[in-house]
Amino acid sequence: MLIDHLEKLNYFYAIAKMGSFNKAAKKLYITQPSLTKSIKILEEDLQKELFIRTPKGVKLTVEGNIIYEYCMILFSHIEQMQDDISKMENPMNTSVTISTYDSIAVYFWPKFINYINKVYPELTIRLLTGRSNQMHKKLIDGQCDLAFIIEPKESKHTINEKLAEDKFAYYESTDTKIYKDHQSAPLIIMNQTVELADQKIGTFLNKYREDNHLYEASSLETVKALTSGGVGIGILPTQVARDLVKAKKLKEINPTKFPKLTKTKHNISICYSRYKFGSPLINNLVKELELFTREFY
Template identity: 25%
Template sequence: MEQHLTQYRIFYAVARAGNISRAAKELFISQPAISKSISKLEESLGIALFIRNSRGVSLTAEGQVLFQHVEAAFEALDRGENELKQIQNLHIGQLKIGVSNTLCKYILLPYLKEFIAQYPHVRILIESQDTARTISMLEQQKLDIGLIAEPKNRRYLSFLPVMRIEDTFVCTRSYLENLRIREGADVDPFESGTILLLDRSNMTRTHIDAYFAEHGIEPKQILEATTMDLLIEFAKTGLGIGCVIREFVREELKDGSLIELPLEVPIRNRTIGFAYHPTAMTRTMNDFVQFCSE
């Protein structure tokens, strides 16, 4: 489009008003300025757009053709502005979150329930995956937010802590009693029992393996699971001693369906929070971060 948008806006106003004086009042522009703009537009297009008469102006046949296109263009612009106002007023947006199955169930969903109640027009997309994948996608700006354990190296990520978690070992009382009957009262549960762990692709497993190595613990029998929920169910069924997050088995510890094995040295706790790329903040991301901060 070679012509300046202002010239088309003036043309549009004059064509609708049928009078240069009325168009001037509508646009808060002087009549000579409007006449000059129309003349420049006609000159650049090489065609007359208006027929001047004593009552005002009317469109030529060619002017009518141009008006139909200009009218459609300005109506499209008006629709665009109205959509933007609606997005702003209703907080319409999209949020793509990366999170593991465990953290999604026990931490993210309670946050989302309250967030969606406050911002019902935000579309939530969830990438269910391991923490390493979430961090990688955050760094590539393929995710808006990631719910993860605080990484040692944040690189370019910002991190909003929301809770601290501690890993522990649990089993049924009957499992421990039967283990002692078979192996003796002084049995080492880690040496003689079946230890239930997440698979090696999980960051929690890496954390526990580091704890084992630091304290010289070498489990002889390991049963792996892909999710924390499975570990908890395995332990409740009596399959072995599960390494779980204490905060996620509070009810089981309270009602006695699971008991906690005492450790000489507690496992170092971890901080869980929302990670995001600060240079890629959208309004929806900012709303979510502020909501979680409060």
């Protein structure tokens, strides 16, 4: 029975998350032969293979995927139980890991961390940054407690709550520019960010590519820096551009013959594990994020 193999289930869960016996053995501080033997015992008891060995590591079988889904719930509840017991006096006297989109980390988190430090001075925040889809995966994999990201995908493992929305607009520098007018200006975008939202914009950008007047960056912060430096017209979310607009280093423009960006609205959401619903720590943080974003956006 599986109840007799809780330790081996923990081994299985580590291998499934890391995709490698070797990496899991190092994380668990056991030898790889011991780990392999434990999984073999588990497979023999279930009379099912749980992993498919490949040159790049391991993949889950159909039966392995089923067990992995249950392990996510099981070990999440065990962690929650440990947290609840250790934090009975003050659930906020702990550390929390939050993943967020790169640009949100730049314009939002310095202000929110200053705010939350006053509300919960005993709370320690660890921040992870990257692309939204990467950060959402970290949440699903249990590598963080919350994710504050853009347009999260629906998942049976997470609760996604919309807190705000943003949209893209055209911006140019208020200082010296290297182009004469809008029609001759290079366009600066983040790879595939805008064109995926609207087919007309995609067609327009393809024309710019043909004329070699398009700069494609890997981050919105690069787009913002090039735009404020007068290199060209940048397509940016209003929140990303906001601080430089206030500082009068960027200004929003509506160039003639450029497509409207009306279909580029996107949601900014807070996401957390469905299995941590009701946790005092998560509830308090979500509540404070709701209050703060209401004023911020």
